[in-house]
Amino acid sequence: MSPPLLRAEALSVSIAGHAVCRDLTWAVDAGETWAILGRNGAGKSTLLNTLAGLHRQDHGILQLGGHALPDAAAGRHARALARVRGYLAQHQLDPFASTVMETALVGRHPHLGRWDWESLADRDIAAAALGEVDLADCAERDVQTLSGGERQRLAVAQLLAQQPALFLLDEPLTHLDLSHQVAVMELFARRARAGAAVVAVLHDPGFAARYCSRVLLLFGDGEWLAGPADTVITTTNLTRLYGHPLREIGVDGQRWFVPA
Amino acid sequence: MPTRRRALLVIVALCGLALASLLVALAAGSMPVTPGDVLLALAGGEGLAAEVIQGLRLPRAIAAFACGGLLALAGALMQVLLRNPLADPYVLGISGGAAVGALSAMLAGLALALVNLFAFAGAFAAMLLVFGLAHGDSSWTRTRLLLTGVIVASGCGAVVALIMSVAPETHLRGMLFWLMGDASHASNPWPALAVLAAGVAASMPFARELNLLSRGDTLAQTLGVSVQRVRLGVYFLAATFTAVAVTTAGSIGFIGLVVPHLVRLGMLKLGWGNDQRLLLPASALTGGSLLVLADTLARTIVAPLQLPVGALTAILGVPLFLFLLGRQRGSGQ
Numbered sequence: 405m406s407p408p409l410l411r412a413e414a415l416s417v418s419i420a421g422h423a424v425c426r427d428l429t430w431a432v433d434a435g436e437t438w439a440i441l442g443r444n445g446a447g448k449s450t451l452l453n454t455l456a457g458l459h460r461q462d463h464g465i466l467q468l469g470g471h472a473l474p475d476a477a478a479g480r481h482a483r484a485l486a487r488v489r490g491y492l493a494q495h496q497l498d499p500f501a502s503t504v505m506e507t508a509l510v511g512r513h514p515h516l517g518r519w520d521w522e523s524l525a526d527r528d529i530a531a532a533a534l535g536e537v538d539l540a541d542c543a544e545r546d547v548q549t550l551s552g553g554e555r556q557r558l559a560v561a562q563l564l565a566q567q568p569a570l571f572l573l574d575e576p577l578t579h580l581d582l583s584h585q586v587a588v589m590e591l592f593a594r595r596a597r598a599g600a601a602v603v604a605v606l607h608d609p610g611f612a613a614r615y616c617s618r619v620l621l622l623f624g625d626g627e628w629l630a631g632p633a634d635t636v637i638t639t640t641n642l643t644r645l646y647g648h649p650l651r652e653i654g655v656d657g658q659r660w661f662v663p664a
Numbered sequence: 665m666p667t668r669r670r671a672l673l674v675i676v677a678l679c680g681l682a683l684a685s686l687l688v689a690l691a692a693g694s695m696p697v698t699p700g701d702v703l704l705a706l707a708g709g710e711g712l713a714a715e716v717i718q719g720l721r722l723p724r725a726i727a728a729f730a731c732g733g734l735l736a737l738a739g740a741l742m743q744v745l746l747r748n749p750l751a752d753p754y755v756l757g758i759s760g761g762a763a764v765g766a767l768s769a770m771l772a773g774l775a776l777a778l779v780n781l782f783a784f785a786g787a788f789a790a791m792l793l794v795f796g797l798a799h800g801d802s803s804w805t806r807t808r809l810l811l812t813g814v815i816v817a818s819g820c821g822a823v824v825a826l827i828m829s830v831a832p833e834t835h836l837r838g839m840l841f842w843l844m845g846d847a848s849h850a851s852n853p854w855p856a857l858a859v860l861a862a863g864v865a866a867s868m869p870f871a872r873e874l875n876l877l878s879r880g881d882t883l884a885q886t887l888g889v890s891v892q893r894v895r896l897g898v899y900f901l902a903a904t905f906t907a908v909a910v911t912t913a914g915s916i917g918f919i920g921l922v923v924p925h926l927v928r929l930g931m932l933k934l935g936w937g938n939d940q941r942l943l944l945p946a947s948a949l950t951g952g953s954l955l956v957l958a959d960t961l962a963r964t965i966v967a968p969l970q971l972p973v974g975a976l977t978a979i980l981g982v983p984l985f986l987f988l989l990g991r992q993r994g995s996g997q
Contacts, residue, residue, distance in 0.1 A: 456886055478890055486888030497880040499747050500928070502937030506665040513876060514888040518869050521668040521941075544935060566887065 407470075408433045409488075409570050409601050410455065415464030416626075419450045423626030428464070430620065430630055434569065437596045438603045439612035439633070442622035443646050448605040449494065449574050451622065455603065456491040456572050469569060486514035490568035494575050496559050498547045505543040507558055508534050511565030526565075533564035536591055538584070552579035560588055564595075571595065573604040577611070589615040609650075610660040613637045621645050637661075666934070671942040678949035682729065685953040689725035689960045690717050694967045727850030727912055728959040728973065729952035730857040732919050734909040736951025737863055739920030740927075740943055741902035744878045745895060746806055752921035753906040756813030759915040760820025761790025762907060766914070767827045767839050776849060779842075780911050787907035790816055795899065809899075845916030845974025847959045856912045863905050864948050870894060871941040878938060916955065916974040918981025923951040925988050 408431035415428040424447025432438060442448045453459040454466065457477025466473040469488035476485050490511075498507075508530040509522050516522065522530075534540050537557035542550070550558060556579045563571065571592060577585045592602045593615050606612050612619055612633060619636045621629040623645060629636060642650045642661055649664040666674070690702045697705075697713050705714035706722075738753035746755070753759070765786020769779040798812040828839055841848075850856075867874075873894050876884035885891045909916070927946045928938055936942070955973065958980065962973040 458882060458885060477885060478892065480890075482885070482890055483888035486886060489886075491882075491886040493880075493882050493886075497747070497883075499749060500878055500938035501932055502879075503665070503935065506937045506939070507879075509665060510876060510879065510883070510887065513872060516872070518872075522665065546932075546937075 406434075409469055410603075411465070411467045412455075413465040415454075415466055416462040417447065417451055417454050417459070418462055418626075419447060419459070422447065424450045424454075425622060425628045426626035428628055428630075432570065432601050432603060434599050434601050435596055436601050436618055437593060437616045438601075439606045439616035439619045440603065440622065441606060441609060441612055441619060441637075441642075441645060443624060446622045446624035448622055452491075452572050452574050452603070452605055456489060457485065458491075483514045486566070486568070488568055489570040489572055490563045490566040492559055492563050492571070492573045492576055494578065496555055498555075501546050501548055503543065504534065504539060504545050504547055504550070504558055505530060507547050508543075508561045508565050511562040511567075514566065529567070530561070530565045533561040534558075536564060537561045538587070553581060553584060556580055557584060557588070560591070564591075569600055571600060571602045571604075573602065575605050575607065577606070577608075585611070608661075609637055609642055610658075613659045613661075665939050666931070666936045666942050670934075671939075674942060675945055675949070678946055678953070682949050682953045682956075685956040685960075686725050686729065689728070689956045690721050692960050692964050693721060694964070723851060723853050724847050724959065724963075725956050726857055727853035728847045728955045730853055730860045731847065731850075731909040731913045731916060732923075732955025732958075733860045733948040733952035734856065734863065734905040735916065735920035735955075736923035736927075736947040737860070737867070737944060738902040738905040738909070739951075740924040740940070740947045741867065741874075741898050741905075742920075743924055744874045744940065745898045745902065746810055747878060747880070748806075748810070749925070750921070751810075752918075753902065753909070754817065754915060754917075754920070755810065756794050756903070757790045757816035757820060758787045758794075758903050758906045759910050760817040760824070761793070762787035762910040763843060763915060764820050764823045764827070765789070766842050767824055767831075770835055770839055770842070771827055771831050773835075776851075784907055784911040787903075787910060790820065791900075791903040791907065841972045842914040843974075844972040845910075845914040845977070846972040847913040847916075847955075848963070848970060850912050853912065856908050859905065859908045860948060860952070863901060864945050867898075867901060867944050868941070870897065871939075871944055874898070874940040874944075875938070878940070914972075914974060917978045918985065919951050919955055919977055922981045922985050922988075923947050923954060925985070926950060929988065 410432040412428050412430040416426050417424040440448045450459055454461050457474040460474050471481055471485050509526060512522055512526045534543055537560050539557055539561060576588055589611060596602050616633050619633050621641060639650050639652050650661045651664045653660045653662060687702060691697050691699055695716055701713040702717060705717035735753050742751040742753055743749055762783040766779050766783035769782035794813050794816050798809040873889045876887055876889050877894060881891050924947045927943055927950055958976050959973040962971040962976045
């Protein structure tokens with residue numbers, strides 16, 4: 405059996421004195437889709453940042469495809485690490501004008517040598533990624549003219565062009581309309597079936613139950629719960645998680661959760 | 665994004681522009697010289713025309729080219745470093761430090777070489793001061809850097825005002841010219857040109873990483889850029905280029921701010937975004953050419969009177985920049 409893609413052992417993470425998780429022991433294997441759920445400020449993004457190597461854990465071991473985090477993220481292994489994990493940030497910045505195609509091509513950076521320019525193959529990969537998020541027609545548009553939802557989909561396309569083994573998604577559905585929310589979740593589910601791993605911070609437990617095989621709950625006080633979506637996503641756990649009673653509704657065999 | 669071939673074509677065309685601007689600078693002036701004389705003088709010919717060209721016009725033109733190129737390159741780098749299109753080489757107080765150094769030396773009546781030395785020392789001191797203060801708690805945030813730079817710059821401005829208010833009348837004109845930027849005293853421009861060439865060569869291998877940096881530190885880091893290291897390198901490169909430029913010809917304004925925007929605008933017209941692999945060398949060549957032309961104007965427009973070229977670049981630069989800014993708003997940002 406191959407070692408897990410991501411392995412956390414006795415991982416403790418905090419931000420500004422606030423505990424995000426204590427002694428988290430966790431593994432993410434290729435082909436798995438994880439949702440991270442928790443209320444605002446519970447530390448979902450901080451944990452995701454830690455997994456991406458952007459935030460230093462207090463203690464514990466964090467291994468990502470053979471690299472020890474966070475040291476590998478800043479040193480000479482940074483490019484190799486960028487071929488293992490991709491990270492979708494909550495916000496995208498565009499201080500300078502640039503075309504949609506150029507922005508998607510940025511994802512190819514870790515695959516290019518110092519003196520390389522993007523090849524036709526790289527352009528094909530970026531064009532295919534733009535097609536997957538429904539932006540093929542906008543390739544030559546200026547990113548600064550995109551709507552919030554289009555910009556978010558472009559960020560997803562950039563991540564697809566990066567072709568990492570592990571996708572770390574911080575609220576991937578921000579700004580998206582319902583049809584694109586479904587399309588983006590299905591797109592990542594397809595990537596997982598093809599052998600990638602996905603860890604996504606989500607706000608809708610219904611989406612988590614529908615698209616993720618596993619979930620990690622962060623209760624906001626350092627407590628956590630990880631396991632299969634079927635057994636962990638329950639009204640009892642969610643009521644404790646969000647501090648608000650929830651009810652489960654079944655529609656065509658799918659579970660949705662609404663505030664009581 | 666340009667392909668490598670197209671980027672090379674643009675660079676070759678801009679090299680042509682640079683050569684043309686240098687030829688104009690060598691031929692124009694109170695003593696008319698034919699293009700043939702220029703070539704003869706460059707080939708090592710003798711005579712009055714050759715003497716004027718070799719001894720006066722060539723050093724001055726090369727100095728203007730080197731300074732323009734250095735300022736434009738430093739401006740482009742600062743705009744990436746601060747991720748702010750309004751950043752220029754002087755925003756972090758480096759020219760302020762150089763001004764304090766140069767004017768102190770002038771006040772003491774030191775020779776030109778010492779004025780230059782003091783200017784460079786002042787620029788270097790400002791660079792270390794801003795870096796040290798901004799780095800304080802090792803979190804080197806953009807806002808903190810910008811704020812420290814602006815404060816140091818305004819402190820330097822106050823010292824400059826103080827020096828000028830106690831300086832004897834006879835020194836004031838020289839000080840004013842230094843502050844506005846003036847290429848006429850540049851006697852040995854070759855080191856500046858060498859720094860420009862080395863600077864372009866040193867920043868090119870990192871150009872794609874700078875593209876990522878201009879899109880945000882987090883994005884750059886998750887795509888494999890050693891953000892802290894690259895930012896430090898960019899800071900010291902840009903600061904050194906600025907220091908060399910102001911040491912050579914005083915603080916010439918607006919080239920460092922406007923030229924990268926001009927080049928970006930041109931690239932946008934060709935359907936390319938903010939790609940530093942073309943932007944950096946293109947800015948250096950364009951900045952150099954423009955300053956050569958501006959300096960030629962400055963010494964011929966009201967000849968035999970000579971204007972400080974910095975005043976000209978500002979007079980031409982202000983409306984141009986306002987025009988660019990207006991366009992930017994027009995495009996719906």
